[in-house]
Amino acid sequence: MKYLMSLRQGLEKMIETHNGYLIGEDIQEPYGGAFKVTKGMSSKYPDNIIGTPMCEQGFTGLGVGMALHGEYVSVEIMFGDFITLIADQMINHAAKFADMYQQRMHLVVRCPSGGYRGYGATHSQSLEKIFMGIPGIQVIAPSIATDPGDLFNRAIESGVPTLFVENKLDYPKELLPDRGEFWIKNITSDNFPVVSLCPEGEKPDITLITYGGMVPLSVEVMKYFLYEEEINVEILVLSELSNLEGKMNYVQTHKAVVLEEGVAEFGWGSEVSYELSKLGVHSTRIGARRRSIPSAKKAEEMVLPMFDDVIATIERDM
Amino acid sequence: MNVEKIYKECYRIRSFEKKVEQEFSNGKLRGTTHGCIGQEIIPVLAMEFINKETDYVVGTHRCHGQVLAYTGDTYRLACEMMGRKDGFVKGIGGSQHIKVDKYLTNGITGGMVTVGTGIALGIKKTAEDAIVTSFFGDGGFNEGYVQESLNLAASLELPILYICENNHYAMSTPTVKYSAPDFGTRVTSLGMYYIMSDTAEPQKLCNDMEEAFSYVRKFRKPCVIDVHTARLCGHSKSDSMEYMSNEEKQKNIENDPIAWLERNIQNSARLSIQQQIAKEINDAFDKAYICEEILEF
Ligand SMILES: Cc1ncc(C[n+]2csc(CCOP(=O)(O)OP(=O)(O)O)c2C)c(N)n1
Numbered sequence: 102m103k104y105l106m107s108l109r110q111g112l113e114k115m116i117e118t119h120n121g122y123l124i125g126e127d128i129q130e131p132y133g134g135a136f137k138v139t140k141g142m143s144s145k146y147p148d149n150i151i152g153t154p155m156c157e158q159g160f161t162g163l164g165v166g167m168a169l170h171g172e173y174v175s176v177e178i179m180f181g182d183f184i185t186l187i188a189d190q191m192i193n194h195a196a197k198f199a200d201m202y203q204q205r206m207h208l209v210v211r212c213p214s215g216g217y218r219g220y221g222a223t224h225s226q227s228l229e230k231i232f233m234g235i236p237g238i239q240v241i242a243p244s245i246a247t248d249p250g251d252l253f254n255r256a257i258e259s260g261v262p263t264l265f266v267e268n269k270l271d272y273p274k275e276l277l278p279d280r281g282e283f284w285i286k287n288i289t290s291d292n293f294p295v296v297s298l299c300p301e302g303e304k305p306d307i308t309l310i311t312y313g314g315m316v317p318l319s320v321e322v323m324k325y326f327l328y329e330e331e332i333n334v335e336i337l338v339l340s341e342l343s344n345l346e347g348k349m350n351y352v353q354t355h356k357a358v359v360l361e362e363g364v365a366e367f368g369w370g371s372e373v374s375y376e377l378s379k380l381g382v383h384s385t386r387i388g389a390r391r392r393s394i395p396s397a398k399k400a401e402e403m404v405l406p407m408f409d410d411v412i413a414t415i416e417r418d419m
Numbered sequence: 420m421n422v423e424k425i426y427k428e429c430y431r432i433r434s435f436e437k438k439v440e441q442e443f444s445n446g447k448l449r450g451t452t453h454g455c456i457g458q459e460i461i462p463v464l465a466m467e468f469i470n471k472e473t474d475y476v477v478g479t480h481r482c483h484g485q486v487l488a489y490t491g492d493t494y495r496l497a498c499e500m501m502g503r504k505d506g507f508v509k510g511i512g513g514s515q516h517i518k519v520d521k522y523l524t525n526g527i528t529g530g531m532v533t534v535g536t537g538i539a540l541g542i543k544k545t546a547e548d549a550i551v552t553s554f555f556g557d558g559g560f561n562e563g564y565v566q567e568s569l570n571l572a573a574s575l576e577l578p579i580l581y582i583c584e585n586n587h588y589a590m591s592t593p594t595v596k597y598s599a600p601d602f603g604t605r606v607t608s609l610g611m612y613y614i615m616s617d618t619a620e621p622q623k624l625c626n627d628m629e630e631a632f633s634y635v636r637k638f639r640k641p642c643v644i645d646v647h648t649a650r651l652c653g654h655s656k657s658d659s660m661e662y663m664s665n666e667e668k669q670k671n672i673e674n675d676p677i678a679w680l681e682r683n684i685q686n687s688a689r690l691s692i693q694q695q696i697a698k699e700i701n702d703a704f705d706k707a708y709i710c711e712e713i714l715e716f
Pocket residue numbers: 126155157179183186480481526527528529555556557558559560584586588589590654
């Protein structure tokens with residue numbers, strides 16, 4: 102199944118089970134969302150798909166309020182870059198109700214993020230780290246290794262306000278379990294599982310820890326080392342980004358590379374590295390450089406993490 | 420209004436946008452684009468009243484018309500869109516992130532209204548003669564920060580002209596259906612001067628623009644000119660415009676201001692402008708294709 106289809110099924114399941122709502126710009130027919138995730142849904146569920154004018158802060162507030170009233174709600178932010186506009190609703194409102202008043206809220210804010218498409222500085226970023234380390238909200242990322250629809254349903258059921266970080270390049274991709282490839286070694290029983298990918302029957306030499314849109318690149322890296330250098334790379338794909346407790350125990354090696362698409366400095370990878378250091382695992386971080394993401398192709402590739410960067414880092418660390 | 424001159428400027432923009440559409444469908448451009456076909460005359464007429472030496476201009480995501488009206492430079496815009504080093508920002512910005520001289524834009528809808536308002540306060544504090552022209556869309560009008568800025572401009576009495584390029588849609592969303600009660604009521608309730616105009620009547624639009632600019636210059640107070648118009652192309656490169664009825668599209672074509680301009684100039688003038696611009700655009704793109712990308716960033 103394709104990533105986008107799985108996601109749409111997850112959204113439909115929420116509507117079917119809880120009479121849930123979707124809120125956002127241009128999510129209705131005939132547009133069906135900027136990335137077509139909600140295509141067809143407003144014909145099927147006319148009362149549940151709520152189109153809004155452009156007012157991210159206002160309509161995220163609608164979502165928080167509806168969730169306080171007991172509804173199941175998912176808000177779509179057209180581009181992940183615009184989560185800056187909803188920070189107050191999420192951080193100073195939803196998060197506070199959840200943490201201080203132990204208020205359950207079935208609210209998931211979806212935000213298609215990421216670059217590599219030449220869209221330029223305000224339409225390419227991975228800004229999710231802004232929402233990490235905030236008590237009361239969680240940051241969850243699906244990937245081709247972690248069934249996006251199922252993960253969405255887990256997030257909405259959890260009762261914790263969630264930032265759900267999708268990657269635009271992933272929508273048309275086939276999910277890994279359906280590709281007839283045998284990389285998936287283990288899916289942990291955490292509510293938001295950690296998936297480990299590894300060449301069959303081999304003891305890994307080094308661990309690559311990542312999430313979301315970096316998974317396809319990581320799989321390419323794993324294959325490269327397997328076929329070209331006979332090095333076994335184990336990939337750990339996390340889906341719950343904002344809580345690392347216990348997750349590093351799944352690392353089977355003593356060397357790790359942490360890969361994210363967002364700016365490496367002050368990032369998620371730094372936090373993962375810290376957790377690894379407590380276990381005596383040596384780690385390196387890879388992410389975007391601290392520059393605005395250019396529109397020009399070569400310059401964009403100079404800023405965002407690329408296949409060659411990961412290869413070079415692993416070669417250096419082996 | 421010098422119809423021939425206005426026609427030439429508009430025709431340059433339209434031809435540029437058509438070329439961009441073509442290059443995208445040939446797979447020669449990457450990223451995205453927001454065409455302004457049908458709306459060209461708004462920035463072109465605005466530029467007639469902007470003093471490039473002193474005034475600041477802030478724009479929108481749909482900025483090609485604004486940039487070309489401001490610079491006339493099809494080569495540098497083509498380079499910017501292709502990510503080449505002769506672009507306004509060396510290709511780093513792309514279609515919607517551009518700065519040139521005192522013109523600046525960005526990809527967050529309505530976002531430039533806030534900073535344009537700040538520039539106007541700077542101008543006021545330093546007692547410059549300049550004013551700010553701030554373009555924004557009807558969809559952008561509904562962003563909270565746009566309302567905040569209008570209030571600030573009105574209460575602080577700032578020298579800024581807000582030009583709403585009101586094409587009635589934010590992507591696929593019809594703005595009227597999602598806006599209460601209407602923009603005129605909102606603006607006038609702030610005590611701000613409000614003018615409504617329409618690209619279907621170019622001569623009236625020109626007069627309205629003149630009035631709007633002279634109001635801001637004379638009274639050093641803000642004004643909103645709400646220019647109704649129609650986008651004759653998709654919102655962006657991937658939009659098939661299913662949300663617009665055929666009747667509406669037909670009506671928009673009939674009201675195309677460029678067609679009005681063509682009817683009001685000599686045939687020979689029209690043909691010579693068309694030839695000249697066609698060559699200019701082709702040369703610009705040919706040259707842009709051989710320009711290099713920057714090698715370091
Ligand atoms: C804050 C923000 N929200 C959403 C978008 C995505 N987006 C880009 S243009 C657009 C519609 C803009 O409508 P309008 O302001 O009327 O300008 P128009 O496109 O019609 O020129 C949307 C939703 C954006 N760029 N920024």
